[in-house]
Amino acid sequence: MTDVLRVELRERIAVLTLDRPGVLNAIGTATTDRLGEVLDELREDDRVRALVLVGAGRCFSAGADLAEIESFTAAYQFREFVGRLTSVGRALQHHPKPSVAALHGFAFGGGLELALACDLRVAERGTRLGLPEMKLGVLPGAGGTQRLPRLIPPAVARQMILTGEPIDADRAYGLGLVNELAEGGGALAAAEALAVRLAAGAPLALAAGKRLIDEGLRMELDAAIAYERETVSVLFTSEDREEGLKAFRDRRPGDFRGA
Template identity: 40%
Template structure:
């Protein structure tokens, strides 16, 4: 299937999604949201895909919402339609069964920053710039920025970024916990693929379970989350991978996982 705004590639058990709107700085338009939504559905249904990498171009990951389309929003009702669409997409990205690595270079502003925060892990090139500048045009982030950012960097630091709208460089993003790693631009995709390959070797069902438990548990009180973790832990003892992993450990050999 061909797309106008994204490039979808499958490399063995790793999927790579590249945002591809060079003339508009990978702005998040209705067309891009529709196509990305379709790609995520394909990935979720593909049991061969273990890990996903989401990236943009060298100069821009995504510079926010499409200004031409945003400029046409002049009522709360139209704003509601837009924000429901983009939140639904980013929630789907966050809840994708497979882990998602954002490989970010250049600008990741507004919706672009919110998109990468919806991923599980963020690797930044040394030229990356992150920010939520919505306050400067009289609005607030509408795709999870006010909620995911505090969860990643803490409430005080998040409020500073949200109140000022000022962007931060990759090293500062790493310092405050917004990104996991900063690498030279030339090695960004190599680093992302290396990490994706390492994660892809883990037992698939346990990997998916880990993602679900972390994502759901963070919104529970600690007692409920621990109980949820316990039940999920117990269920993994019904999998072939758990039996193979334990047997391989005892026999001091490398485990061969099948995702079952």
């Protein structure tokens, strides 16, 4: 199982590489299980402040492993398969440490669904992003129909989902689906640089910021602002807040400890 995912620690970031280039990083049960285990382990790893998700070889991921899916003989098997991918997406979205997807080649189907669950996305120019499940007579089942219209205009998401047709990285950047563009071969380096900037932040504030954005979007505005006020009031008591103010006065980067 460990063959399907490589984990490398670099400058307070963990680079997680989908490592099945021979099958275009198709995502099967072994991949979702291993990725879920790694995300759980990294929650408590103080050496890591941010995550980067990337694919080996010529693309980020072609999507779910169709060879494994074709072996299913009952709907419950497919439901369990999709459930594992959904759980990994949830683990990424709600992970206390921010994540950046580094996209190149193409990110289709379940691969794009994983990227949508990350906090930020970097893509090389020419990368194609799509949810082609409609062309197979099904639909995205691991968050694609829900996360995509929350990230880009619903009318564009509707077209992508109902036609199965992809968009390129430049259009995705214009829509806000991709945060940064990179030239050919530069997605990983750009994602790592972005992750290093994230990792420089205070861990408690990073985790709280993720929660405020995700949970606040589901609330009425007044309730969300009240939730924000209570959250930042708690952060005021942290050692990192004291360090941040001291670093500002000293005109130096903060040395945040997550306390």
